[in-house]
Amino acid sequence: MAAASISIVVAALTVVGIFIAIGINLEYISQQIEKTVDIRVILQKGQEEKAVVIEEYLRKNALVREFKYISPQMALQDLKNKLGKNSFLLEGLEKDNPLRGYFVVKPVKIEYTKELAEELESLDGVAQVYFPSETVDKLRRILKIINLFCILLILGLYIVAIFIIANTIKITLFARRREISIMRYIGATNRFISGPFVVEGFIIGILGSILAYAIVLLFYHYAIRYLSQTITFIDFVNISIYKYKILGVFILTGSMVGILGSLISLRRYLKA
Amino acid sequence: MVKFINVSKRYPNGVLALTNINLTIEKGEFVFLVGSSGAGKSTIVKLLLKEIDPTEGEIIVGEYKLTQLPKKEIPYYRRKIGIVFQDFRLLPNKTVYENVEFAMQITGAPAKIIRRQVPYVLSLVGLAHKAKCYPHELSGGEQQRVALARAIVNKPNLLVADEPTGNLDPDTSWEIMKLLEDINRRGTTVLVATHAKEIVDSMRKRVVAIDCGRIVKDQPKGVYSYESSDNQVLLQRRV
Numbered sequence A: 001m002a003a004a005s006i007s008i009v010v011a012a013l014t015v016v017g018i019f020i021a022i023g024i025n026l027e028y029i030s031q032q033i034e035k036t037v038d039i040r041v042i043l044q045k046g047q048e049e050k051a052v053v054i055e056e057y058l059r060k061n062a063l064v065r066e067f068k069y070i071s072p073q074m075a076l077q078d079l080k081n082k083l084g085k086n087s088f089l090l091e092g093l094e095k096d097n098p099l100r101g102y103f104v105v106k107p108v109k110i111e112y113t114k115e116l117a118e119e120l121e122s123l124d125g126v127a128q129v130y131f132p133s134e135t136v137d138k139l140r141r142i143l144k145i146i147n148l149f150c151i152l153l154i155l156g157l158y159i160v161a162i163f164i165i166a167n168t169i170k171i172t173l174f175a176r177r178r179e180i181s182i183m184r185y186i187g188a189t190n191r192f193i194s195g196p197f198v199v200e201g202f203i204i205g206i207l208g209s210i211l212a213y214a215i216v217l218l219f220y221h222y223a224i225r226y227l228s229q230t231i232t233f234i235d236f237v238n239i240s241i242y243k244y245k246i247l248g249v250f251i252l253t254g255s256m257v258g259i260l261g262s263l264i265s266l267r268r269y270l271k272a
Numbered sequence B: 001m002v003k004f005i006n007v008s009k010r011y012p013n014g015v016l017a018l019t020n021i022n023l024t025i026e027k028g029e030f031v032f033l034v035g036s037s038g039a040g041k042s043t044i045v046k047l048l049l050k051e052i053d054p055t056e057g058e059i060i061v062g063e064y065k066l067t068q069l070p071k072k073e074i075p076y077y078r079r080k081i082g083i084v085f086q087d088f089r090l091l092p093n094k095t096v097y098e099n100v101e102f103a104m105q106i107t108g109a110p111a112k113i114i115r116r117q118v119p120y121v122l123s124l125v126g127l128a129h130k131a132k133c134y135p136h137e138l139s140g141g142e143q144q145r146v147a148l149a150r151a152i153v154n155k156p157n158l159l160v161a162d163e164p165t166g167n168l169d170p171d172t173s174w175e176i177m178k179l180l181e182d183i184n185r186r187g188t189t190v191l192v193a194t195h196a197k198e199i200v201d202s203m204r205k206r207v208v209a210i211d212c213g214r215i216v217k218d219q220p221k222g223v224y225s226y227e228s229s230d231n232q233v234l235l236q237r238r239v
Helices: A002-036 A050-060 A072-090 A110-121 A134-175 A177-185 A190-230 A239-269 B041-048 B071-078 B096-106 B111-124 B140-152 B170-185 B197-203 B229-238
Strands: A039-043 A064-070 A102-107 A126-130 B002-010 B016-025 B030-034 B056-061 B081-084 B158-162 B189-194 B206-211 B214-219
Touching (some): A039 A050, A102 A110, A110 A126, A134 A239, B016 B041, B030 B197, B041 B056, B096 B111, B111 B140, B140 B170, B158 B170, B170 B197
Parallel strands (some): B030 B189
Antiparallel strands (some): A039 A102
């Protein structure tokens, strides 16, 4: 019977673990997306001297987190590097560089992107301003909502796990009610009687969490391997660096869930 | 030692179990509490164990005023009383030794003292050789003797036995009663609630008879009957 309740606790905590993993990844992906959001300010051809003025402006602008200037020469070099073996195609262009200088500007917050872009458009010497459309912002917002949902689900599942354990202990208490009443007749205190039951809840919690941890770890390993192959443009979180910290968290929460669960049942039962 | 002062008990379902009970038991006494089923014997035992509270009146056991006893203190009070039940009530998953030992562990007694005391009481009841047996491996009489050992291991001042021979054959019943007498001789106050007529009649101890919730007789070297003395006089006159 203890095996049955441990299995249910394992199931609940495994789902918790999976959603924690999803949550962490969503957060990580979210941050990555934020990093990719930038505004490209392309200068007019021949207006590279304006770059200094613009730089000054960007430095003073409160909406700007960071910026970088790529001169036409640097742009050409970049292109050559990207072409690799085929860079000979660009031979000769150094004298007559068709590429223009540009700024890469990152806003302090993604919400300011449009506003900042419009400001920069009006600057002298600026030919064009590129910025990511609102869909990126929408995507971020959706991710945030999913993340919130995950957190609520995790909390809900923890509560479920607590109640599962509380119920198991309740059943055990009921099954042994004769013995418990005998113990009370001969003068055992409530604390003396409840000791073994708290230990039982604790063990269920810990065992459940360790098993759940193993399952989640395994699942995550294979899931990420599969996903990374299909969705190459997203970097997933590498869990193995946090392996032992996460085990610690699992064990801690598992044991707390176990102890809480048994205390809840004991309090109700021993109120008499 | 034990004092019931104007004690009445009405159960929540309306049954009036005891009316105006006044009873005093001195230290070292051996008292039989007799009465038919439903007369109120069990209620008195439950009151003594602080399992229930009286609707009226006061109960004093030793230095404890039971009606004023806070819930937290109940276990500590119960340790001072030895209790023996009709159905033995041993812990089934513990051996004879462990059952008696448990009663001492509850009080936090040091292991050294436990190791001396438990074998001692087990030999008092004649069960030292069965220390490692489990309750289901023992006869009824043996189980009751273990219960007795458990009841006296903490050296209580009062021993309450609720129908201790109810589940036993006559011979074994006598063994138990002899043990109780022995315990009483060593200084423990003993109260036995029973309707084992023969035993009560031959032991000639103080008999307190209860009928319909009232004490109808309280005789020093009494016999088992619960007609009030008035009725007896009437009957004698008739004859």
